[in-house]
Amino acid sequence: MDLFAQGRQAQIEKESPLANRMRPRTLEEFAGQEHIVGPGRLLRRAIQADQLSSLIFYGPPGTGKTTLARVIANSTRSHFITINAVLAGVAQIREAIAEAQERRNLYGQRTTLFVDEVHRWNKAQQDALLPHVENGTIILIGATTENPYFEVNKALVSRSRIFQLKPLTSDDLRRIALQALHDAERGYGRLPIDLHPDALDHLVDVANGDARGVLNALELAAETTPPNEDGVVVIDLAVAEESIQRRAVLYDKEGDVHYDTISAFIKSLRGSDPDAALYWLAKMIYAGEDPRFIFRRMAILAGEDVGLADPNAAVVVASCWELFERIGLPEGQFPLAQAALYLATCPKSNSALAFFDALGAVEQEQESEVPNHLKDANRDKEGFGHGQGYLYPHAYREHWVAQQYLPDALQGKVFYQPGDQGYERQIREQVARRREEQLAAMLESREWRAGSGEVLTTGPVDKARDAWLQRTISQAGRNLGHLRDRLFALALVQRHHLVLDLNAGSGLLTWEAVRRAPEGGVWAITADPQAGEALRQQAARLPELERPVILIGELAELEYLLSLRGEADLRFDRILGRNVLTANGNRTAGLAQLAPRLLPAGRLCLAQVIPRHNQRLYELVDWSTVSTRLAAKVKAAEEEIYRDPADPLVNWDEANLAAEVAAAGFSNVQLQVEKQVEQRRITAAHLERWFGLAEGQERGSHDQVAKNPKSKIQNLKLEGERLNYVERLQAAGLRPKELEQVAALYRRQLHDQVVGWPTTVAFLIAGPPAL
Secondary structure, eight states: OOHHHHHHHHHHHHHSOHHHHTOOSSTTTOOSOHHHHSTTOHHHHHHHHTOOOOEEEEOOTTSSHHHHHHHHHHHOSSEEEEEETTTOOHHHHHHHHHHHHHHHHHHOOOEEEEEETGGGSOHHHHHHHHHHHHTTSEEEEEEESSOHHHHSOHHHHHTSEEEEOOOOOHHHHHHHHHHHHHOTTTSSTTSOEEEOHHHHHHHHHHHTTOHHHHHHHHHHHHHHSOOOTTSOEEEOHHHHHHHOOSOOOOOOTTSHHHHHHHHHHHHHHHTTOHHHHHHHHHHHHHTTOOHHHHHHHHHHHIIIIIGGGSTHHHHHHHHHHHHHHHHOTTTTHHHHHHHHHHHHHSOOOOGGGHHHHHHHHHHHSOOOOOOGGGSOHHHHHHHHOTTTTOOOGGGSGGGOOOOOOSOGGGTTOOOOOOOSSHHHHHHHHHHHHHHHHHHHHHHHOTTOOOOOSSOSOSSHHHHHHHHHHHHHHOOHHHHHHHHHHHHHHHHTOOTTOEEEESOOTTTHHHHHHHHHOTTSEEEEEESOHHHHHHHHHHHTTSOGGGOOEEEESOGGGHHHHHHHTTOTTOOEEEEEEESOOOTTSOHHHHHHTTGGGEEEEEEEEEEEEOGGGOOOGGGGSOOTTSOHHHHHHHHHHHHHHTTOTTOTTTSOOHHHHHHHHHHTTOEEEEEEEEEEEEEEEOOHHHHHHHHSOOTTOOHHHHHHHHHSHHHHHHHHHHTTOOOOHHHHHHHTTOOHHHHHHHHHHHHHHHTTOEEEEEEEEEEEEEEOOOO
């Protein structure tokens, strides 16, 4: 560069905008972004040591991406080349690469290439850099306002460290503005300027995290405000408001903020928060979003997330959309807001997603023929009998009749599950009732053929029934998932936590803990060797550092098992368990050994079925056909089961649980009780278990109870044998004929029936022992 060019460059920099003149030259002048350039941070250490690898700076405008690159340029010993992707093409890239190769070959000097707005380059232009980044010819520093994972070549991203810059805080912006006022070389330090505090607050507030915005406004105020009679330029609130009148809102119709904002809007509607919905809607309109795009997304939500819970939702959105087209802006904002408020406040249901279950069935099934009675009868009724047997619904009461509509191979499939909100609550019972009638019609139809896939039983009729019931009323998996999610919501497991699963079993809690604590660690104990080995085999698929530790043994052996691993002093942030308390009668001792294992800020979280609230069998039957005396005896005998002090399996409730946890040394015990109801089909196996021999029990003990129930029942308990239901009735004094009558009643009314089976679950959280 000659003297004239150098002089021109100096003049250009002197006349450049304040925001450009005040760019920090060193890390000490750099304001904000402490999370990446604060003391001790990796990027700061790399800049200071001049040991940079390829970098990509990602963040909104005015947060310091280009400035940070210039700070690096001022501190590095490498040759620094700057390119703006808006202006440069492949030719400029090749020139930069050639220069970098020459310096490397002749002087052994590295070259750092800074590409501003790197996302503006197409794939071919970005690919031109790749081999030279790969072989170290250049160190790439890219700056982008767009998400690099979407807009930058994946190969470049994989070879670069990505640092995300956040909008500057109010304190950062104040520091930048005051620095410009006091800097005599580059700012207004030589001018008498009186910036009022409320004016500075306004500039900072409206700039909304953008350093360039606050400096541009300050420059406009300082350059256009005439000095007063004392020669002082006074910037008060009125001047500041004229200098920057409209808050800068970060919004790019094709960028991350666009998709993030519409996502927040849709999730606010789905979550029934009208205030949040209006806020995100206003932000989009303020930033210039096309209202038709918003209406389109609301129309989708009306079908996906509202559905039949409020069938009018789609009508309201469509009507408001039509009104908007007729009115236009700005008055069209009223129907826009009306549609958003309606969706945010109406009941919700996602049952329309059942369509995709049906679509999945179509994709996976073999070709299914339309049932003969549903085929078109207009063309070949006489020749092929198509349509024969079809029942015309309008000819029946309520315009409905039970008949087969699905193909034979799909009988038993249930796609639509009505929700419990709004209109669907009204039709839910009707849908269930008609399904039951349809099931009965299928079972009696001579045209029914078994072919519904893998089911529970072997007979064709049982296959159809079980396939239907299995998909209609089985809630076991859903209940387990709910229990897991509820337990982890109480546990608040963080990524760095050490977690102990007290009853690993199938791994329901173990694998969720592994997902939630990837930087911590998970230990799981199970008393079932087979389950433990299965868990270890599954864990072996994970990288060694991410595997949970599987301990096989009783909970009472926990200390011993940990000591075998050299972890006798290990303590945990979270101890979780599902149905940990068993019938060993020594629950307090098991809990007491866990208390010292909890870290000072740790938490014990248990989900425990409460046995005393179990379903009473006598409540499932109608006793009107037997004597009231017999009914009373059965009721009393069954209730006695749950009051029996000698049976630790069922004689306790949530109050006992809380008391035992507190007695074990835990503090701040809190309990939440939840009742769950699942549908169960009472099978012959259930009835045999209730009225046959107890598992593993000899006939002799059964006869002992029958001959002398009051004297023998206690001895059997002491010997470790548990009595089944019929033996409990015997112990209560029911005679053999009465037992036969009760068994016959239960079998007659309950066999193969589906009943609501309530379960009471206690969710308990507790802290470590108080110091």
